[in-house]
Amino acid sequence: MILEDLIKYIPEVNKNYYEDIIILLKVILKLNLKENVMNFEDNEKGFSWTSEEFVNKIGNDEAVLNCGHSGASFALCLRVCQKTLKKYEDNKE
Numbered sequence: 001m002i003l004e005d006l007i008k009y010i011p012e013v014n015k016n017y018y019e020d021i022i023i024l025l026k027v028i029l030k031l032n033l034k035e036n037v038m039n040f041e042d043n044e045k046g047f048s049w050t051s052e053e054f055v056n057k058i059g060n061d062e063a064v065l066n067c068g069h070s071g072a073s074f075a076l077c078l079r080v081c082q083k084t085l086k087k088y089e090d091n092k093e
Helices: 003-007 015-030 034-039 053-059 071-092
Strands: none
Touching: 003 015, 003 071, 015 034, 015 053, 015 071, 034 053, 034 071, 053 071
């Protein structure tokens, strides 16, 4: 899977979030965490409050840190990445 394949599945979001989602998708692919993000289902804590190590790995990547996210906006972008990855997988089959 390459980033160019995923881009067409990103839902409509504002321009700033779109650019950040691209950055997060790059990091997710670079760290080989696609399955982790896609299959994450912690409905009580969500991406904001989870103790899952893979979320910390993504959030601590230099490219993501340079985005300047709050915890909430980071979690929101991860949720959009999750939906994008799932849409890609659903349409690939």
